[in-house]
Amino acid sequence: MKLLALENPLIPSQYELNIEIDPLNTTFKGIITIALHKNKNINIKEFNKFKLHGKNLSITSATFANNNDLKVTSLIDQQQFLFESNDLLSLNDNEIYNLKIEYQGNINQIKTPNDKTQGLFISNFMSNDKNTANNYILATHCQPSFARLIFPCIDEPSIKTNFILSIKSLKRFNTVSVSKIDKIDESSSIDSMKTTHFEKTELLPTSLFGFVIGDLEEIHLDLPNMSKDSNALPITIYSPLKVTQATYTLDIIQKYLPLLSNFFNFKFPSNKLDFVLLPFLNDMVMENFSMITVQMDFLLFTPQSLANPNVRNQTIQLVVHELVHQWIGNYISFNSWEFLAFNESFATFLAYYLISKNDPDNNIWSTENYLQNELATAMIQDSDLPTSKSIHDRYNQRSHNNSGDDITTNDLFDPISYQKGISMLRTLQLSIGEDLFQKAMAELFEDTVTFHNVPIKSMDIFHKLGQILKSENVTNFVSSWTRLPGLPIVSVTTTIDETSKSLKSTLTQHRFYSSENIDPDFDQQTVEDIPYHITLLTQLPGKLSDTKNTLMTDRSLKLDYPVTLLNSNSQGYYRVSYESQECYDEICKELTLGNIDDISLFKIFQDISFYLGNKFFQKSIHISGTIQILNHIASSPKDITLKSLNLWKSLSEGLSLLQTIVQAAVVHNRRAIITKITKLVSKLSEKVDDWSIETISQLHDHHELSTFSKIIALTSTTKPTQDLCQELFKHIRQGPNDSIPIELVSSIYMTISYQMTNIKDWKKLFELVKTSSGIASHIIDFNSTSENEKIITLQNLAITNLGFVTTEELITKLLNFIDTNIAATGIENAFIGVNYNSQAIINKKDNTKVRDAVWKWFKLHYSGWKRNLTKGTGSDGRGEEKLEKIAFMVLQMFVESSKLIEKYENFEDIKPVWETLQHEDRSNCTIISGFSK
Numbered sequence: 001m002k003l004l005a006l007e008n009p010l011i012p013s014q015y016e017l018n019i020e021i022d023p024l025n026t027t028f029k030g031i032i033t034i035a036l037h038k039n040k041n042i043n044i045k046e047f048n049k050f051k052l053h054g055k056n057l058s059i060t061s062a063t064f065a066n067n068n069d070l071k072v073t074s075l076i077d078q079q080q081f082l083f084e085s086n087d088l089l090s091l092n093d094n095e096i097y098n099l100k101i102e103y104q105g106n107i108n109q110i111k112t113p114n115d116k117t118q119g120l121f122i123s124n125f126m127s128n129d130k131n132t133a134n135n136y137i138l139a140t141h142c143q144p145s146f147a148r149l150i151f152p153c154i155d156e157p158s159i160k161t162n163f164i165l166s167i168k169s170l171k172r173f174n175t176v177s178v179s180k181i182d183k184i185d186e187s188s189s190i191d192s193m194k195t196t197h198f199e200k201t202e203l204l205p206t207s208l209f210g211f212v213i214g215d216l217e218e219i220h221l222d223l224p225n226m227s228k229d230s231n232a233l234p235i236t237i238y239s240p241l242k243v244t245q246a247t248y249t250l251d252i253i254q255k256y257l258p259l260l261s262n263f264f265n266f267k268f269p270s271n272k273l274d275f276v277l278l279p280f281l282n283d284m285v286m287e288n289f290s291m292i293t294v295q296m297d298f299l300l301f302t303p304q305s306l307a308n309p310n311v312r313n314q315t316i317q318l319v320v321h322e323l324v325h326q327w328i329g330n331y332i333s334f335n336s337w338e339f340l341a342f343n344e345s346f347a348t349f350l351a352y353y354l355i356s357k358n359d360p361d362n363n364i365w366s367t368e369n370y371l372q373n374e375l376a377t378a379m380i381q382d383s384d385l386p387t388s389k390s391i392h393d394r395y396n397q398r399s400h401n402n403s404g405d406d407i408t409t410n411d412l413f414d415p416i417s418y419q420k421g422i423s424m425l426r427t428l429q430l431s432i433g434e435d436l437f438q439k440a441m442a443e444l445f446e447d448t449v450t451f452h453n454v455p456i457k458s459m460d461i462f463h464k465l466g467q468i469l470k471s472e473n474v475t476n477f478v479s480s481w482t483r484l485p486g487l488p489i490v491s492v493t494t495t496i497d498e499t500s501k502s503l504k505s506t507l508t509q510h511r512f513y514s515s516e517n518i519d520p521d522f523d524q525q526t527v528e529d530i531p532y533h534i535t536l537l538t539q540l541p542g543k544l545s546d547t548k549n550t551l552m553t554d555r556s557l558k559l560d561y562p563v564t565l566l567n568s569n570s571q572g573y574y575r576v577s578y579e580s581q582e583c584y585d586e587i588c589k590e591l592t593l594g595n596i597d598d599i600s601l602f603k604i605f606q607d608i609s610f611y612l613g614n615k616f617f618q619k620s621i622h623i624s625g626t627i628q629i630l631n632h633i634a635s636s637p638k639d640i641t642l643k644s645l646n647l648w649k650s651l652s653e654g655l656s657l658l659q660t661i662v663q664a665a666v667v668h669n670r671r672a673i674i675t676k677i678t679k680l681v682s683k684l685s686e687k688v689d690d691w692s693i694e695t696i697s698q699l700h701d702h703h704e705l706s707t708f709s710k711i712i713a714l715t716s717t718t719k720p721t722q723d724l725c726q727e728l729f730k731h732i733r734q735g736p737n738d739s740i741p742i743e744l745v746s747s748i749y750m751t752i753s754y755q756m757t758n759i760k761d762w763k764k765l766f767e768l769v770k771t772s773s774g775i776a777s778h779i780i781d782f783n784s785t786s787e788n789e790k791i792i793t794l795q796n797l798a799i800t801n802l803g804f805v806t807t808e809e810l811i812t813k814l815l816n817f818i819d820t821n822i823a824a825t826g827i828e829n830a831f832i833g834v835n836y837n838s839q840a841i842i843n844k845k846d847n848t849k850v851r852d853a854v855w856k857w858f859k860l861h862y863s864g865w866k867r868n869l870t871k872g873t874g875s876d877g878r879g880e881e882k883l884e885k886i887a888f889m890v891l892q893m894f895v896e897s898s899k900l901i902e903k904y905e906n907f908e909d910i911k912p913v914w915e916t917l918q919h920e921d922r923s924n925c926t927i928i929s930g931f932s933k
């Protein structure tokens with residue numbers, strides 16, 4: 001759709017809007033006077049028609065330049081009105097033309113959270129204190145293009161105007177808008193009505209305009225010297241009820257608003273600030289200029305809920321994010337919805353930065369939530385080659401897909417671009433230096449002609465920063481992160497220079513992608529692979545930061561010194577691949593010196609987890625390097641224990657890598673690999689200070705428990721672990737209460753199941769499949785919300801581990817059990833253990849393996865299950881799903897024996913599963929080949 005800002009002969013510079021609202025009516029009355037001037041984008045001298053946006057408005061009269069009545073036609077599909085004059089009108093530069101329109105608009109009735117809070121909307125609510133039902137709150141929401149539901153306008157972000165608003169409504173109502181109240185006129189002919197006149201606003205796009213009227217409570221605070229006119233800044237929070245529960249928001253504003261004003265070296269860009277809480281708001285929060293509207297329960301807290309640090313942190317992040325918008329996003333605003341994701345990224349980035357800097361207990365940059373839930377998730381999505389797109393193209397695709405009528409902010413907002421943007425800003429800041437970055441940002445506010453009077457592109461900010469810092473790198477940096485698709489990978493090789501005998505490193509960057517959705521014969525040459533500007537965050541030997549080469553701008557970079565690691569503290573949006581023996585030697589050396597922290601080591605392992613099984617990126621050194629690092633830790637002097645190292649997050653991730661390798665080795669029966677890993681982890685288990693029940697029952701750190709659980713699982717075939725698990729299993733069954741953390745239960749069951757040789761033992765575990773209620777109190781579980789949920793979790797764990805048995809008698813029992821209970825939920829999980837031990841010999845006389853017994857059994861029962869599970873009235877697709885899962889796990893035991901499987905009489909039935917299995921096994925094959933080299 002063509003933009004009115006480009007094609008219309010007239011452009012507004014001011015809206016003077018008078019609105020009359022009776023909450024008992026479903027419509028409101030409006031009179032608007034729009035000051036228009038010639039559009040500089042087009043070169044004409046005369047015109048007889050022009051357009052304005054408007055939706056669900058009925059215009060009763062339109063008068064141009066005081067005397068010319070215009071013909072008005074509603075163009076409903078385009079959400080526009082066409083205004084036509086009988087005569088040609090002359091159009092002069094610098095002349096202002098007033099257009100006066102009288103009209104009516106609709107008031108949207110909101111009764112449920114699903115009703116659309118767009119344009120002007122009303123909610124009716126029950127007041128607790130007064131116990132009266134006829135309380136009202138009328139509010140507006142204009143972003144991205146709902147101002148047109150309230151008044152005729154050009155509803156596009158590229159136009160900024162002043163607004164002069166007056167509202168006539170009930171005397172008892174509070175009235176709030178995007179500027180301060182100028183005066184209130186109560187001399188109405190109707191006694192119950194008053195007219196509130198607001199001051200002329202700052203220059204704003206229509207999307208940031210708004211007002212709220214209604215039965216509101218308020219709390220108030222004055223911040224000395226913070227207003228744009230250097231006076232005290234009045235801050236008010238309004239709520240339909242319980243407003244005193246919003247005092248925490250006032251505390252946050254009081255702390256962070258001055259910090260922001262300091263950061264930008266610019267006072268709050270308005271002379272007042274309001275937060276208005278609404279019963280319903282689809283977008284949850286909206287940063288209207290100096291009048292932030294928020295879904296009520298986001299900011300109302302009882303003292304009990306405020307005691308929860310997560311609640312406090314989320315609230316701080318929300319409030320500071322909205323405050324940042326007032327400077328960047330509102331005072332400096334963007335000329336297209338293309339920059340919406342950037343606007344959101346900036347607000348979050350700066351909020352995270354200020355909170356981390358000013359609250360020592362709350363370093364958001366190193367939290368699990370930021371690194372794992374936000375950053376890592378976006379990186380995973382961005383490494384899918386078929387779908388990954390640049391920030392720029394993501395917007396184009398989005399705006400193309402959402403060109404319909406009622407585009408919401410959500411339709412325009414792209415979560416990956418948002419995440420990538422936060423990391424881009426954070427790493428740009430780190431490469432420039434925090435102080436210089438701040439000084440340069442503050443200079444934007446000295447040039448109001450360029451940055452405030454007109455809306456900008458996000459790139460304008462970076463051009464300016466580049467000028468101030470005298471560096472072309474700033475714009476190149478940002479344009480690479482905006483224009484290029486995908487996720488970069490930097491590979492590091494460190495080698496000894498033969499002449500100088502010193503170590504040197506070479507860094508090379510490419511585009512990384514997962515091999516999952518790619519044809520194995522795919523030609524890598526076809527991938528567009530242009531270098532990003534990457535902030536390296538290099539850590540040198542001795543835990544020094546590299547200040548010489550902070551930025552990688554080209555395909556490769558040669559350093560005449562060795563690096564310990566890149567992307568320290570995991571802040572960058574890229575993966576690192578260490579590709580020479582010397583790299584791992586260096587990492588081990590620095591680990592010994594205590595120079596590598598948990599987050600950085602975790603990141604090394606986490607990146608490797610994306611190379612394992614990836615045909616295009618896995619190198620055998622990733623596997624040998626992982627083993628080297630873990631072996632180095634396991635071989636450290638006796639007095640160094642895992643507890644003293646405190647690397648739980650990274651150890652847990654490193655052990656996950658070993659589990660992935662073991663899984664591949666199990667499927668392909670590579671015993672030597674499994675033995676090697678079992679030995680390594682056994683050595684590591686000796687570094688655990690204390691396996692006693694007293695210590696174990698006290699563990700609560702999630703990563704520590706996860707490390708313990710993986711150590712047990714990976715050494716389940718060894719005597720010490722088996723003895724330990726006998727002891728722990730006794731406590732699971734007999735107590736006392738709160739003996740065993742639930743995180744350990746699965747690996748204990750697994751080990752127990754593995755060593756069982758008779759029915760009597762097996763029954764102990766088997767009984768827990770049927771009911772675990774007797775043991776629930778012995779288990780510590782902070783995650784389950786109810787006792788019942790805990791019991792169900794425990795029963796599932798028992799089923800999942802029931803199948804690790806390796807005697808003929810028990811395998812037969814197990815298979816019978818599965819067959820008789822084939823319809824039971826989750827029964828297929830009993831196969832996990834069977835699958836794991838598929839190559840174990842259960843009958844020495846004829847060398848029968850577990851998988852031979854399973855195959856015989858599967859062939860015998862398959863047709864029967866198929867009849868029972870997939871036919872009949874109860875079939876909901878779950879039967880098919882279960883059958884596929886069982887077939888998958890059975891066939892996986894024969895992944896290398898195609899001949900056997902392909903001559904099975906029902907092969908056509910299981911063919912799709914077999915093909916999926918072959919496809920997924922590619923990654924196991926890659927891992928195995930990487931190990932043997």
Ligand SMILES: [Zn+2]
Pocket residue numbers: 287321322325343344347
């Ligand atoms: Zn926002």
